[in-house]
Amino acid sequence: MSTWSPTSWKTKPITQDVAYEDPKELEDVVTALSRLPPLVTSWEVERLRELLAEAQQGRRFLLQGGDCAESLFDCRPDIITNRQKIILQMSLVLIHGGHRPVIRVGRIAGQYAKPRSKPTEVRGGVELPSYFGDLVNRPEFTPEARRADPRLMLACYHHAAMTLNFVRSLSDGGFADVHHPEYWDLSFFRNAAVPSELREEYEQTTRKLGEALRFMEALGERKVAELTRVDSFTSHEGLNLHYESAQTRQVPWRKGWYDLTTHLPWIGERTRAPDGAHLEFFRGIRNPVGVKLGPSVSPENAVRLAEQLNPDNEPGKLVFITRMGAQRVQDALPPVVEALRGAGRLVLWVCDPMHGNTVSTSSGIKTRSFNDVLREVESSFDVHERLGSYLGGVHFELTGEDVTECVGGAVGITEQDLERNYATLCDPRLNYRQALEMSFHIARRMSRLPRVPRL
Secondary structure, rough: OOOHHHHHHHHHHOOOOOOOOOOHHHHHHHHHHOOOOOOOHHHHHHHHHHHHHHHOOOOEEEEEEEOOOOOOHHHHHHHHHHHHHHHHHHHHHHHHHOOEEEEEEEEOOOOOOOOOOOOEEEEEEEEEOOOOOOOOOOOOOOOHHHHOOOOOHHHHHHHHHHHHHHHHHHHHHHOOOOHHHHHHHHHHOOOOOOOHHHHHHHHHHHHHEEEEEEHHHOOOOOOHHHHHHHOOOOEOOOOOOHHHHOOOOOOOOOOOOEEOOOOOEOOOHHHHOOOOOOHHOOOOOOOOOOEEEEOOOOHHHHHHHHHHHHHOOOOOOOOEOOEEEOOHHHHHHHHHHHHHHHHHOOEEEEEEOOHHHHEOOOOOOOOEEEEHHHHHHHHHHHHHHHOOOEEEEEEEOOOOOOOOOOEEEOOOOHHHHHHOOOOOOOOOOHHHHHHHHHHHHHHHHHOOOOOOOOO
């Protein structure tokens, strides 16, 4: 670590690099970012590490979810509230079925950058840079919009700060408390397409959990607050290292460096090269770090990643987020799990069932099948159970809005329905109904897991 610094990543090859035209303009923005207050605190980061360490032991479960790519335009109270609401509702269902606390982490207040398979896009014979998210450029297909603009990093910082402020206000003000049913919108269950047994199961779950919590509080059990309040943990892919390193700093009374743009940054499938810039940056920060692992990852590479990112094998430090695809998870996941266990590496295993199951319709619209997403989650549970390891979390791209981007689910979205409200900037997301239904399926599967005694 003696050779590491927040900018040592600049000495390494970088994938998904941002081609800024004006180095002086970039330098000025990075300097301005480095002088601004942090978006999160080191003690929040350390608290999350403690919780993730318990999840590695099977004592907690991680629910990570949110938008594929945040938009500056979507920094609005209704959108933020709906996103927090679906995460909370899903977590309550998982608590009820899994009989363990849930760590709630949003893809929020920073998920403004997206990797792309191609650096440029062609429309009508015109070639322009691809849209890499609002942190880099804008989605409109014009030369001005697609120019990499470093000033957008400042705009995203300020929107992330406003988002975090509102999320914390919701939590502190009682929005996240299950004792207040007036905050819960169950109107979509009245849709005739929703099976009555699903509605009855959810209402019964909510009622039973609320009654149990009130009973525990009546007995003076203070730990119940862990279940009833939403911790404002955030996450995003640390794609743009100029943005991440500008907010990376040391803090009083703690050793090491913290990336204070978010609590849980992750490295994507396209940027996890062992000798690359992203590994160089993330190996030096104290935050827990996630890594996306697709079906191409070799067991040896997975072990090497663990050794680089967590050389001291600290609990709660490393989250491996597997995205194998429903068709490949049974074959691709076991060798990786066995290699990490054989090497004695501490890892929290999380399933991302979205990115390995993206397909295109005959008309060229990207979508995902609810059934494929569910099958990858259930297969991942099966693999870990068979190998004696533990699937400790799930990672979804979802929204609290009534979009039509993924096909299937109880409401029966078809390919013909996709154009009705296809609103994502990049990848298709589960909508409110699909996300809640997914949580019931996962809860049923979690109910079969052995209970682990709390410390």
